[in-house]
Amino acid sequence: MESRRPRRTREKLLLGPGPSPVEGRVLRALAEPTLGHLDGDFVALMDETQELLRKTFQTSNALTVTMPGTGSAGMEAACVNVIERGDTVIIGDQGVFGQRMQDVAERCGATVIKVSAPFGKTLPEETLFEAIDSHPEAKLVGLVQAETSTGVLQNLDAIAAKVHEAGMLLLVDAVTSLGGMEVPVDRLGLDIVYSGSQKCLGCPPGLAPLTLSSRAVEVVRSRKTKVQSWYLDLTMIMRYWEQERFYHHTAPVNMLYAFNEALRIVDEEGLESRWARHRRNAEALWAGLEAMGLTLPVAKEDRLPSLTCLALPEGIDDGRLRRELMERHAIEVGSGLGEFRGRVIRVGLMGSGSTANNVLLFLSALAATLR
């Protein structure tokens, strides 16, 4: 039988909300020979990956792992392990992903107290603090640090202090922040933090890094009921990542090779230099867009370095603009989500995609398209 020809895709510049461009080193790691998931060489790679991940999360948390699946698997894993039916939780939303977290927590059987920000704005701390004061029974406060649907960054310092003072856990979505800006896990004592492999970490989609403080682990260990999801049950998964190497599910071996290589790249660059690069290129993009007379709907101090929302000028159709950027310049950007649908495009400068060259390429392609 004739062997199937490889499916080749034209190389495209990924400047959308993720996945971000993946370096050749990471792709080559993905193609290395598959090993058994209990093989000694693979187990050594897991240990190294776990150490690199702790460095990236800036934590000494023992429970620091990667879950199989995309960022949403991280969100589900965080919620199903910590929340039990009948719990009260407070979840803030500044857009689509905070709303998704509220939905996941409701599916876990929690009573969800929702605190919302107007689209394009940060969560008002006073409103969140009022919810904490009026629901002392709440087990946790959940929120998104880097809201990819709006490009808004939520500062966590005061919130973390308030949540811990109230004796609650703080659950944080760091899908669009980890590797591109500080995620202060140990500095602020964030209790449950998850991310995705495919954004500022520069790996293909398929893994969700996750870390839990010892306080959060204690909550998981002292549950009265079994974790609702067998597949995402950390009480079993942690036994595979520990010395015991207890079989739970077959680890996505080659994805872990790729993830290990991506984390090595993060480590070689250094976290602070990487954050500074993301910031510098985002500022160059903002300056270029504003010099073209375009509007950025999020206030400068609230903007993410990894993702920028750009308001569409009067009379410009979102679908047509994105199609032309792709067809004429092979550049991918994202459409607006939620209340921003049809009103903005989303430009991501994440991982190896955050370069001065890509900023210039995007600005000139956009100028040619809008002309």
Ligand code: PLP
């Ligand atoms: N949380 C945030 C902030 C995200 O940006 C995304 C994806 O864009 C997710 C969660 C869900 O991740 P995934 O699409 O990888 O499942």
